[in-house]
Amino acid sequence: MTKKIIVGVSGASGAIYxxxxxxxxxxxxxxxxxxVSSSAWQVIxxxxxxxxxxxxxxxxxxxxxxxxxxxxxxxxxxTDGMLIAPCSMxxxxxxxxxxxxxxLLRAADVxxxxxxxxxxxxxxxPLSYIHIDNLRKLAILPNVVIFPxxxxxxxxxxxxxxxxxxxxxxxxxxxxxxxKSLRIWKGGMED
Ligand SMILES: Cc1cc2nc3c(=O)[nH]c(=O)nc-3n(C[C@H](O)[C@H](O)[C@H](O)COP(=O)(O)O)c2cc1C
Numbered sequence: 001m002t003k004k005i006i007v008g009v010s011g012a013s014g015a016i017y018x019x020x021x022x023x024x025x026x027x028x029x030x031x032x033x034x035x036v037s038s039s040a041w042q043v044i045x046x047x048x049x050x051x052x053x054x055x056x057x058x059x060x061x062x063x064x065x066x067x068x069x070x071x072x073x074x075x076x077x078x079t080d081g082m083l084i085a086p087c088s089m090x091x092x093x094x095x096x097x098x099x100x101x102x103x104l105l106r107a108a109d110v111x112x113x114x115x116x117x118x119x120x121x122x123x124x125x126p127l128s129y130i131h132i133d134n135l136r137k138l139a140i141l142p143n144v145v146i147f148p149x150x151x152x153x154x155x156x157x158x159x160x161x162x163x164x165x166x167x168x169x170x171x172x173x174x175x176x177x178x179x180k181s182l183r184i185w186k187g188g189m190e191d
Pocket of ligand 1: 009010011012013037038039040042043046087088089090091123124125
């Protein structure tokens, strides 16, 4: 069944997670609604070899950071939830405190109020007390998944894409999406 997933990209390191998620969702023919923050575009320029146009083309729909007229700004527009990959500590702080001053944050706020799945691929190290306190406020909500994309070393990743894909595939499962690349531990790894 086709899913409707909002993909938010914030300005933490790890833009590759957004890229791989968009590629996978497109290949599986799911509908994606993309919002990239202005800080994220700076990181993308530094970390990825893909143009803005080509990244946007991977999504079914994409919106400007401050376009509050976008359908995803309203709870009346039904979606299967939102993945924020990567998720900065600024975005965590804003969501945890109900601040919705850009479309990415508003879409996350909508997911929380509508009890839809919100997966946060958080990325920062080390974590301060403030980061942990903000994450605590979110972790208590049953529909929010705090998902630091830590490498599954037991899956013996062959290369960086393999390593990234394992985390992306695990994150997509929270939306009921099974990616064939996911390697499952069954007392040993499945091939
Ligand atoms: C190259 C680069 C890497 C960054 N990495 C991180 C990071 O891993 N985690 C984080 O919380 N912020 C990181 N930042 C800082 C955020 O981009 C910054 O806090 C920004 O305000 C986040 O805004 P946004 O959440 O609206 O995208 C990074 C910035 C740059 C330029």
